Each structure stands twice: as structure tokens, then as C-alpha cells.
Amino acid sequence: MALALTVAVSLPANVFGMAMERKGNAPFHEANYKAWKGTGIMAVINHPNRVYHVWCNGNEHFYYRGDAEALNDVLRKFAAVKLKVLEVVFRPGPGETGTFEEDTVRYDWQLHLLTGLAGHETPPGAEMDLRGLYVGERSPTLTVFIGRGNVELDKVIIPKGITFIGPGDLRKRYLQALKSKDSRTRGYAAYHLAELQPYNRENLPLIVALLKDKDAAWPAVGALGKMGKNAEEALPAIRRALPKQDKHGRKRFLEVIEEIRGAKDTAEAARFHREMFKLIASFQKTFTVTFPELTPEQTKKAEALIQEFSARQFPVRQEAVKKLIEMGPGVLPLVRKTLAKTDDAEVRLRCEMVLKGIAERFGTTPEGLEIDRKLHLPVMRVTIDAKNQSVRKVLESLAEQSGNRAPVTREPVILDHLVTLSLKDVPYWEGLDKLCEAAGLSYQLYRDRIDLRTKRKGEEDIGAYAGPVVIKVTACQRSARTTTLRTFRPFVATEPPTRTENDMRVRVEFSSVCEDRLPSISEGIRLVGARDSDGTQLYPPTAETRPSLQEYGRARLEWRDTSPGRKAPVTVSGVAEIVLALGRKELRIDDIFAPGQKPAESDGSTFLVQSAARDAAGIQVVLEVERPVTLPVLHHEHGRREYGFSLVSPSGKRYDRIWKYEIAGPHIGSNATSSDLRIHVRRWTYGKAGETQKFTMKLSFIDVPAEEGAWALVYDHPEKFARRLYPFTLKDIPMP
DSSP states (O other): OHHHHHHHHHSSOEEETTEEEEESOOOOOGGGGGGGTTSSTHHHHTOTTEEEEEEETTEEEEEEOOOHHHHHHHHHHHHTSOOSOOEEEEEESOEEEEOTTOOEEEESEEEEEEOHHHHTOSOTTOSBOTTSOBTTOOSOEEEEEESSSSOOGGGOOOOTTOEEEOHHHHHHHHHHHTTOSOHHHHHHHHHHHHHHOTTOGGGHHHHHGGGGOTTTHHHHHHHHHHHGGGGGGGHHHHHHTOOSSOHHHHHHHHHHHHHHHTOOOOHHHHHHHHHHHHHHHHHHHHSOOOOOOOOHHHHHHHHHHHHGGGOSSHHHHHHHHHHHHHHOGGGHHHHHHHHHHOOOHHHHHHHHHHHHHHHHHHSOOTTGGGTTGGGOOOOOEEEEEEEEEEHHHHHHHHHHHHOOOOOEESOGGGGGOEEEEEEEEEEHHHHHHHHHHHHTEEEEEOSSOEEEEEOOTTOOOOEEEETTEEEEEEEEEEOSSSOEEEESSTTSOOOOOOOBTTBOEEEEEEEEEEOTTSOEEEEEEEEEEEEETTOOEEESSSTTOOOOEEETTEEEEEEEOSOTTOOOOEEEEEEEEEEEEESOEEEEEOOTTSSSOOOEEETTEEEEEEEEEEOSSEEEEEEEEEEETTSOOOOGGGSOTTSEEEEEOTTSOEEOOEEEEEEEETTTEEEEOHHHHHHHHSOSOSSOTTOEEEEEEEEEEESOOOOOSOOEEEEEEOSEEEEEEEEEEEEEEOOO
């Protein structure tokens, strides 16, 4: 202990009583961390990306700044730590803390250790400590902040052995702790709930209720202070709860009242926070959840505990449940196997209690290891080892490894160019970009293909990867008396931004596409912010602005040009969104020429044949459709040939060549063309959840034989849809 203290004091640091801080990344000596000796935690503590450290009575934080590559290195080292519980928490950013001198330190992730006096602060009977963790879990915790930092979430790799804790998992944990019999636990839970979701007004009555609780009131009022303007409704309750005898407590309550009254509007921050909350939740579902397997000894112990579910003594059964939960998600396969086989109601109840307990404690669902395996969307990675190989062969190799179609070209000669290129385990889009760079090529993004061509003089390649989506900057324009234009891919046609004489504008245009190996029916990007090199926010212009989703592989961002002569590069952040179609179902309407048709229904959508007629060109079918606004109606133009409408002849043959789609209805207009149908019918959401939309649809089939008998109309559609979000950042976009 003396050695640890000596080492700490000998380091360059500012010491204030029982607290100390240190800036930079000078390594700490392992003698300071005897409690963690032999675990391997020092590799995480002394990671070169550390920028700040603060210690107070054993409550210790290490702050780090870096990109996804640096974070992945830390996660690998953290996963190798020899401890039972290794939780990594992902939550909305930005990550900021203050030094003793009140300087702001920005960081992307932090490591938290709890030892010494702080580790023993939790009173007997408490279920949650001051970190928001369950008592008894003294393992280090890594917290990653996503949004307005350096970590691009889609590039993060979660190694085996780590438990992923998302913001939704934390919220469940805190809500559960609010029901604790221990007042200190309730207070900790309230404080951490407000810290996690300072803009969620649903938390307000839960926290206000604790103001009447003597032991929980102090953290509860602190929680309301963190909510700022969103806690204005709580001001009367805070005044009523003002301590009368405790001078320090009364002072703190009055300070919080002033903090809330003077708080600024947080509409834009709240919008961004909610967006990041959703992004992390979406990311959590896209990777395969893995947990360390039980050792043979642990397996025997778990099986013995499961046997005790049938014990006659109630305390034995209760203790077995508790111990299995403590063993962690590794017991899930054994518990689920028992649940599937048993006919004993008591054993079934105990199995369900374990599943629920692990879900609440470790951030999984009761299904455990089966979380969204069908929706696992890893970034496809490729390896290239080409020595004087033709571009054609390298493209064929990329297609074979990734499952994506090879790019097409109108310049066949470029496929014979020879390249030498060596890449190992890189994302598909990065591999394609590196190939183009080596061969002097470029490509244009279309929804149904990638068009490869010779790179033109002056062409610049600025882009980003967002999971399976690639985004490229195509042009940047400044409107003035003479419009200035900077093109990044010169073959992209563009129009000048709208302006008035006193309203100069800047416009940046983008193109994007998703890997075609995925069953995507809709892709788009939402551009959420733009800042120049000194951090000035250029977009959105106001807190009320809500960036819209821009589909069909094209997007643009426009803002007022307040400094026409300024040419500082711009950083743009956004979210790529894809909608996936999974599985296949069939809706069939028999004998469409028969009178008195009855509606057919599938997944909440109703289809009624109003009329069917034959002419020289083929067969026309008019449908009346009513569908939930959140459920798209697909046709073959969406690029997924397995979905859409087709006719089935009396002999059983299918015909799906549709010459023309026409659609009419509210919010759509009349006699819309097939392109209008793509816009209005395919829309993922057009209104609020729970609403329905009615319209008529005319399908003109051609190349159908003149076969007499009962013809049927078949609509093949997905079993379900899934939406996935991927954040991205485009840095250093040069201005014209």
C-alpha cells in the first residue's frame, strides 16, 4: 500500500485532499492496482489513447480519445482480462468531463474501477452501488460514448467474452432498481436514470416521487438538476421538499431550482440523443451475441442447481435460482433445455425466473443466445493478393468472397488492366476503393448496379462506409452572383442551390448504395449535422429542424453561406438506413374474372379485385388496397424479383411481366405512373403507426396467353421487414 501511494504521489498530478488527477497517457505502475493483479487490466489502463485520469478514494476513472480502430484494440485487451464479468456499456455521447481547474475534457470511452473507500460506500442491504452496478460486481466497466465523437459505431467489433450493455438495458436496470426496498439503491437508480436520459419526461414522476424519501431525496434532486429545462414541471415539488433542518441540503435544493430555471432549450440535443439511443439499440441487434461457455466444473454446478428446482424446501429452490443468475448467460443453454423438456410447473417457473433474472442483470433477452441471428448483418470482408492480375479477375474474386454482383462497365478495355494489390480482411467497399485507386478507376453508384469507369482528371474520392452501405460526396456548390462548383465525381449532373440576392447558400450532394447481397428493398441516408473545422454548426440551422430521410441513392445538404470567402473543410455526420425483406409469403386471389369477389387479407393488408378484363395487350387487374402505413406494398420494380404480383393461368403457369402500374388515392393523386407508385406505395412509413391507407391499383399484365378458365392473382410478399441504422461521418470535405 505504501508503494502504491508513493508511486501515485511521485507522478505529475494536481492533488486536492483525497482526490487526484492526471492529464496525458504516462503509464501507471501495477503496484497501484494490487486488487487487479494478474487479471491483465493494466493493458487497458495504460492504453496510449488515454487523455485524462481522476481518482477519489478509490473511485477511479480513466478517459480515452480515439477512433473505432483504437477502441477495437482496447476491446480486445478488455476481453482478455481474467475476470468473471466484463461489461461494455454503449450510450449516447458526447463524452465530456471536467478537470479540477474546470477545463473540459472530451473523450470517446472511459474505464471505471471501484476500490478502496468508494468500493465500500454502499450500505448493507443496498442492491445497487454508486456506479449503477449491482453490489458484488467489482469488475472494471468500460463505457463507450457514441455521437459527436471519433468512434464510428458500424466499425466497432465486439469480441467474444464481453457482455454488451445498451442504453435500453441500462434503463431496464434502473427502473427495476427504483422498486428496491433499499432507499439508497432507489436514489442511485434515479440519478443514473436522469443521467442516461435527461430529455425523457417519462422519468420525471418516478424521480419526483423520491423527493419524499429522506435517504433518496439528495440523489433525486441531483437527478432533476441533470434534466434541466425538462424538469420545470418538478419545481413546485422541489420547493415543497426543501429541507428545513439540513442547511447543506437546503442549499443544494435551491441550487437545483436555479439550475432548472436558468437551463437552456435542449430540443436539438434531445433529438440527437434519441437518435443515438436508437442507433445503439439497432447496432446491438446486428451482431451475434456471444457469451463465454461454461467450464466442465461450472456445467456440473449448473446442472446440480437445476436439479434443486425440484427440492422440497422453498429456500433451496430460491437459492438455486439466485446462484444460476449469478453464474451469468453461460447457463442459458442448460436452462432453456430444461424448460423445453420439463412437465413440472415448479421447475418451469424456476427456469423462467432464471431467464428473466439474467435478462435484467446482463442486458440480454430471455431468448439469450438466439437474439436476432437471422438479422445478423456483418460487414462483408474480403482479401486480395493480386500480382499483375487483371481487374476482371480481381473483381470476380471480390464478388465470390462477398456475395455481391461485380460492377459493370461501358469501357470493357479497363477490365484487362493489370494491377498489383495486397489487402487482408478489409470491408468490401474499402477493397473496391483500393482496387480503383490502384487501377486508376472510379465508379458511379446506382440503385441496381455499380458503373465502373476510367477516373477523370481532377476527380476526388471522398466517402465513408456505414456498415454495408457506402456514401460518396459527388459535388459541392456555392451560390453567388457566379455559382462556384467543385465536383468530386465529374460525371454527376447537378443543379445550383436555390438562393436569393441576400441569401447565399452552400449545397453538398451525396450518392449511396447498399451491398446487393442483402435483401434490401429500401435504402437512404439521413444527414443530421454539418460543422466546419473550428466546430461551428452549419446544419441543422435550428433546434427544431428534423433532417429527413433521403432515398434512392441521392441526398443533399444545404445551408446558408454566412462566410462566402471561407474555404475551411466541412465534416458531415449522418445515418444510413436500410429496410430488409425477410422470408416469403403468398396471398392468392382465385378466379379473378368471377363476379362478387371477396377481399383477401395478409398481415393486416386487404386486397379486393374490383375488376379484371382482357384486351389485345393482355390482362388488366384493378385492385382496391388497404394497408397499414408502416407496411410497404412491393412490386418487381423494387429489384427483388421474388416479391410482387403475378398471374397464374388455369394450367398453373406464372406470368409477371407488368407493362404499367397505375395508382390513385388520398395523398397520391390520380393516374400516377409506375415511378409515382415506387415513391408512394413503397414508402416505409407514410403517417403514424396504427393508421391505414386506401388506394386503387391497376396492374397491366402483358405477354399472357389467351387461355380460358379460372385465372388467379398472386402477391408474393416478405414474411417480415426489418429496419437497420448505421451512423457515419464524412470528414474534411473541401469547399469550392
